[in-house]
Amino acid sequence: MNKEKDEGLDDLFKKKLEDPVDQAGFREEDWGSLEKMLDQHKKPRGIVYWLPILSGVAALLLLFFGWWFFNGANNEHSPSGKPVAVINHKIGNPGKNGGPARQPATQGSNKIPAPVNYAGNLNPGNSSTDNKTLTASADGARRTTGQVKPEIKDTIITRSNETLLSKSYRPVFDYEQMAIQPLQIIDLSKRNTNGALVTSTDKKSIKKINTKRPFVPQYALTILAAPDINGVGSFQQSKVGTNIGLQFSADVLKKLTVTTGAIYSVKPYITAFENYHTPYQFQWNPTNVTADCRMLDIPINVGYQVFNKHQNKLSIGTGLSSYIMLHESYKFNYASPYITGPSSYTVPNSNKYFFGVLNLNATYQRQLNQKVGLTIQPYVKLPLTNIGYSQVRLQTTGVAIGLSWNLNSSSTP
């Protein structure tokens, strides 16, 4: 008996509720919500699709510039293919000390024994000081030491803060009326970032307002570290260096970012002796020179944003680096252990070189949250002027990885 009654009850509900014919009228705002969900679903796919392509283009650009430059640099170094013991280079970028001119090749170097220091061999040039030791002056400067400095950009996080018309869970009492009438529902949206009440009819105007948001300058600090490889003339003989530094970046225009900072760089490298320039006349030339340079790199770079969607940004940048030499030491390697000659030389003073290195880079930045972003930046540093005691053309390529801190994210809409 009870069972029958239960079934009767079930049937009553089943008959009326199983497949109601359009009892619930269509609401445009429901479709609006779904459309937003679908749009948000589409965007990440777009990024995944475009990112490899854009990264590829950036990498190709870097490779091309690298190849073009290094190729030219190699030719310049030894056009005849023969090693040249001493070359009269132009003095390109003398250090602050002024310094001695290069010793002429015609001097009777063979007769002079290797001194404990280089004082005996030094032929002062324009420098008025009678140097007792060979100064590290970049004086007779010839070659540029490449230097590494990644650049981080801070870009605006463009949020699509379209107001979501989410549902408020208020009690709904009159289902029949709801089903029949199109309701003017005011949504107390959970995700309404403006905190404003929005009716469905306002949607279009909201979109318009959002797209016209004024540009707000953004500032960011970035701490970064980079392993890189250093080579003279080419990367055929290269050594791995390290860099660590702090950068500050500012968005000066919507897509343009200026970056500066300070990076401590350790640049070991090895080069054939013909690339090494010194006034000192070796009795027997070493076969190659191993160098250990430490410097402070101060870059000024400009970055242009080529891609910005969701939390992902991609930009390409260029600029110039200045640096302050902190330490230079050179070790001479000879072909035979029986050859006697100086084994090493440490440059005693430091020099400054302004805008001597060209930076080229591509930066990918992923915003982890409102404040913090992760940066990956492949870069190339190409020498423009002659830098360092040895006057080698040191070029560098590497990948900097950094964390950036958005300084004014609180003001980001």
Place this chain on the structure above:
Amino acid sequence: MSEEELHKLIGGCIKQDRKCQKMLYKVFYGFSMGICLRYAGNRDGAAEVMNQGFFKVFTHIESYDVSRPFKAWLGKIMRNVSIDFYRANLKMAYTEDLDKAEHVTDGELVDRNLNYNDLLAMVQRLPQAYRTVFNLFAIDGYSHDEIGEMLNINAGTSKSNLHKARQKLKQMISEADISGQSTKYYNSVDYNTSYVAVNAVNMNGVFINKGIRE
């Protein structure tokens, strides 16, 4: 809508054509909402669940087997989404005490002119756990074993919840009866008026919250 038209629409949806998606949404809005309303507590909740369902439909439309009825596929998705959406609340709802519903006398369940909205409102007033089981068993025709598996409860709990749901519904029907007799009509407006009175406290709560948020 003919089969051919439907397949064209589905073809457009596979290409992620927004117009086709909207058309399909409109065509099956009433059907989908009908399911979600039964499982949800109110229309807005139902709309949110239904949109989750349509989102799944549009993002997995290529997995739809065209040889099978679309409505069945869509209905299954809507049911699953409804269950998923409320699964988290189900356990909590089980602990709710069953009240005097046990003592309700089984009146004759003749046709009492209760319309769709009356019955829907009653189902929506059921506690979550009872509502879900009642929907699955009485309206969608699943067995207790199947329900147990779907909701991750045992069949005994499913039976017990169904029993309690029926008791509550009977109580509501008899209340609707009394209310209807006293006012001489049986439509939903009357019923809902009494519902508002019962839930006046809730309304105040909502109002206060609004005040704080703004």
